[in-house]
Amino acid sequence: MSAAGPTRPAFAQDRLAFLLSFVPYLIDHPGVKVADAAAHFGVGEEELRAQVERITGLGVPGATATYGPEDLFDIDWDALDDADEIYLTNRVAIDDAPKFSAREAAALIAGLQYLQALPGRADGAAIATLMAKLSRGASATPPAVAIDRGVADAALGVIRAALDTGTRVEFDYLNSRGEHERRPVDPLRLESRDDTWYLRGWCHLRGDVRIFRVDRMQHPIATGEKVQHTPEDVALSETLFDPSADDLWVGLRIAESAIPTVAEYLTAESKLVPDGEGRVRTRIRVAHYHGLKRLVASLPGLLEVTDPPEARKAVADWAQAALDRYRSRGRA
Amino acid sequence: MPRIIPPEERQFSLVLALLATEHGLTKEQILSTVDGYAQKYDPDGPNANLERQFERDKDALRELGLPLETVDPPGEPGNNQLQRYRIPKGDYELPGDVTFTPTELGLLQLAGAVWREGTLSGDSRRALIKLRALGVEPDGVMLGYAPRLRALEPAFAPLTEAIERHEIVTFPYLRPGRTSARPHTIKPLAVFQFRGRWLFQGLDHADRPLTFLLSRIVGEVKGTKTYFEPPAGDQAARAVADLQRVWDRQTATVEVVPGSDAAARLGRRFGGDDPEATVLTVHYSDLALLADELAGYGPEALVIEPEHLKQAVVSRLEAILWQHAEAEGAA
Numbered sequence: 001m002s003a004a005g006p007t008r009p010a011f012a013q014d015r016l017a018f019l020l021s022f023v024p025y026l027i028d029h030p031g032v033k034v035a036d037a038a039a040h041f042g043v044g045e046e047e048l049r050a051q052v053e054r055i056t057g058l059g060v061p062g063a064t065a066t067y068g069p070e071d072l073f074d075i076d077w078d079a080l081d082d083a084d085e086i087y088l089t090n091r092v093a094i095d096d097a098p099k100f101s102a103r104e105a106a107a108l109i110a111g112l113q114y115l116q117a118l119p120g121r122a123d124g125a126a127i128a129t130l131m132a133k134l135s136r137g138a139s140a141t142p143p144a145v146a147i148d149r150g151v152a153d154a155a156l157g158v159i160r161a162a163l164d165t166g167t168r169v170e171f172d173y174l175n176s177r178g179e180h181e182r183r184p185v186d187p188l189r190l191e192s193r194d195d196t197w198y199l200r201g202w203c204h205l206r207g208d209v210r211i212f213r214v215d216r217m218q219h220p221i222a223t224g225e226k227v228q229h230t231p232e233d234v235a236l237s238e239t240l241f242d243p244s245a246d247d248l249w250v251g252l253r254i255a256e257s258a259i260p261t262v263a264e265y266l267t268a269e270s271k272l273v274p275d276g277e278g279r280v281r282t283r284i285r286v287a288h289y290h291g292l293k294r295l296v297a298s299l300p301g302l303l304e305v306t307d308p309p310e311a312r313k314a315v316a317d318w319a320q321a322a323l324d325r326y327r328s329r330g331r332a
Numbered sequence: 333m334p335r336i337i338p339p340e341e342r343q344f345s346l347v348l349a350l351l352a353t354e355h356g357l358t359k360e361q362i363l364s365t366v367d368g369y370a371q372k373y374d375p376d377g378p379n380a381n382l383e384r385q386f387e388r389d390k391d392a393l394r395e396l397g398l399p400l401e402t403v404d405p406p407g408e409p410g411n412n413q414l415q416r417y418r419i420p421k422g423d424y425e426l427p428g429d430v431t432f433t434p435t436e437l438g439l440l441q442l443a444g445a446v447w448r449e450g451t452l453s454g455d456s457r458r459a460l461i462k463l464r465a466l467g468v469e470p471d472g473v474m475l476g477y478a479p480r481l482r483a484l485e486p487a488f489a490p491l492t493e494a495i496e497r498h499e500i501v502t503f504p505y506l507r508p509g510r511t512s513a514r515p516h517t518i519k520p521l522a523v524f525q526f527r528g529r530w531l532f533q534g535l536d537h538a539d540r541p542l543t544f545l546l547s548r549i550v551g552e553v554k555g556t557k558t559y560f561e562p563p564a565g566d567q568a569a570r571a572v573a574d575l576q577r578v579w580d581r582q583t584a585t586v587e588v589v590p591g592s593d594a595a596a597r598l599g600r601r602f603g604g605d606d607p608e609a610t611v612l613t614v615h616y617s618d619l620a621l622l623a624d625e626l627a628g629y630g631p632e633a634l635v636i637e638p639e640h641l642k643q644a645v646v647s648r649l650e651a652i653l654w655q656h657a658e659a660e661g662a663a
Contacts, residue, residue, distance in 0.1 A: 012339045014457065014458060015340035016396060017396060017458045018461055019341075019344045020465075021462050021463075021464055024465045025465050028466075040464060041461075041464055054341070058348065058367065059367075061366060061367075065361075065365040066365075067367060093351040093352040094348065095425065096426055096428075096465075097425070097462055097466060098397070098462055098465075099423075099425065100397055100426075101397025103452070104397060104455045104459035104462070106455070107453075108440055108443050108459050110446075111442070111446035114446055114525070126436070126439070136427060137426050137430040139398070139399050139423065139424075140397070187476075188476075189477070191478040191479070191480065192479040215600055217596070218591070257506045260547065260549075260550050261506070261547055261550070278512075293630065294593070294630070296656075297649070298624050300648035300649075300651050300652050301652075304656070312656045313656075315652060316652075318630040319627075319630065319649045321631040322627070322630040322645075323646065324631070325631050
């Protein structure tokens with residue numbers, strides 16, 4: 001299959017994977033309750049019952065190239081109807097679970113390697129054993145995808161322990177005025193995007209859910225106090241950057257080839273308007289200019305702030321302050 | 333009117349038939365007997381649509397990692413009509429000694445969830461479905477965690493596929509420190525993550541190894557239909573080890589302002605045991621990339637040495653100042 005060819009809808013493949021996995025599960029669990037099987041596969045009971053009934057119509061073309069009763073899956077219908085129990089009374093062709101594809105194994109292996117960054121969660125030996133099992137369980141050598149161990153963050157350990165024991169954490173964090181503030185937080189969820197870890201928690205200073213970058217926390221400690229807010233009673237968003245009414249709009253000019261490098265800052269509202277000179281204009285939301293000036297300065301030459309003037313000045317002042325330090329150091 | 337048979341049922345019947353046959357089935361036998369094909373089979377017709385469907389179903393089975401085998405008829409290799417298809421059971425089944433504990437399964441579920449947004453999410457989702465066949469209930473120790481690898485770099489899927497096929501690829505690449513992208517033609521070897529960044533290593537036309545940041549591949553990765561013989565060994569592990577050596581060797585001395593963002597972020601990675609250290613020895617694998625990061629810290633980080641890193645940071649700051657000092661559009 002060529003890379004450019006049409007990709008099959010993912011869900012047809014998921015449903016085939018389900019059928020191929022469901023049958024060996026039923027073989028190994030004679031008399032399993034519909035509710036238990038449904039919970040195990042993460043589907044509703046009605047859906048699971050429909051899948052059981054569907055399997056009974058399927059089988060192999062037998063000796064006469066037709067599907068006789070002995071060539072089809074069958075179940076104990078009385079047990080299903082009366083007791084919600086599934087017994088296969090006739091089975092064909094399949095005994096065991098299928099192997100993983102090379103890419104399926106690679107996806108889990110790479111994910112496991114990534115989890116090694118979580119201190120105390122997954123020790124190296126356990127992960128190595130698991131990766132070896134996945135490789136042996138794959139139908140071909142998994143493609144080369146690897147993730148290095150990185151550097152574990154001590155703050156992650158503090159938060160993880162607090163999350164596990166349901167206790168509060170406290171740390172210094174930069175606010176919108178560029179000052180540090182002590183934030184008492186009930187941890188709700190530890191999240192990450194690639195190499196960056198975030199704590200989603202209830203901030204007692206703001207009286208609301210906030211997201212904090214773990215590598216920007218200073219002097220984190222676990223206070224030992226019990227949390228007042230838990231993931232069960234706070235609705236947690238799945239997106240990392242929730243727009244806020246306090247956001248500032250900033251106009252940008254981006255080198256066309258650099259658009260992917262700022263993709264995570266672009267929202268549905270950020271229209272890209274080419275300026276005909278290899279650059280595009282767009283607008284993004286930012287919480288404050290302190291974050292913006294750092295972003296712009298870390299992508300030199302690729303990103304220009306066009307408006308408002310205060311935002312341009314924040315970036316220029318940032319660069320000027322840095323150059324002043326180099327100049328005064330040069331004279332010293 | 334006959335019931336419409338959904339594709340997964342037809343493919344499931346195909347798998348059953350191919351597992352059950354010992355000597356293999358010809359295409360003719362499959363199309364004329366297997367449920368889902370047989371209903372549409374015309375014994376007199378060319379059955380072109382049905383044959384195309386069979387080709388697509390074969391691809392779907394292979395995508396799931398099912399070991400579909402073709403057996404050439406004795407004495408007539410390549411005769412398409414007499415070729416037989418089968419799935420050898422021994423290659424199909426998960427080996428009996430591959431089992432998982434509830435804790436391991438909890439870890440694997442979290443590992444799979446890492447890909448929720450990315451191109452490998454479908455692959456990991458199907459792997460987790462297959463794992464359920466084993467009937468192990470994962471333990472819940474991983475609640476409260478939502479680690480995500482974005483792999484949103486759209487380069488990820490075409491590159492891993494090209495690595496699998498040993499196909500040479502072309503793509504536009506924006507090198508750190510440059511402002512415009514250039515095309516590259518590369519033999520892809522490995523995609524890997526190093527110090528939190530997704531990287532990709534391959535060989536250029538002279539078989540020199542080159543490393544690229546996935547986030548800087550700024551356009552489509554295209555296959556060239558030209559294939560190559562990859563070197564032996566675990567290319568990803570070797571690429572990580574190569575980069576680690578460069579990382580260990582290259583250091584810079586950077587002074588950070590106490591209590592600043594730069595002190596927090598660099599100190600965490602390079603401060604060692606002293607969280608209040610203000611002079612840090614910073615390791616790096618790519619000078620331009622480190623210069624970008626340091627420029628972002630503005631006055632909070634000052635390069636002491638090496639001189640060429642200091643120059644790289646200063647010239648970046650000058651460019652930023654020049655671009656933003658005047659009223660917009662003046663530059």
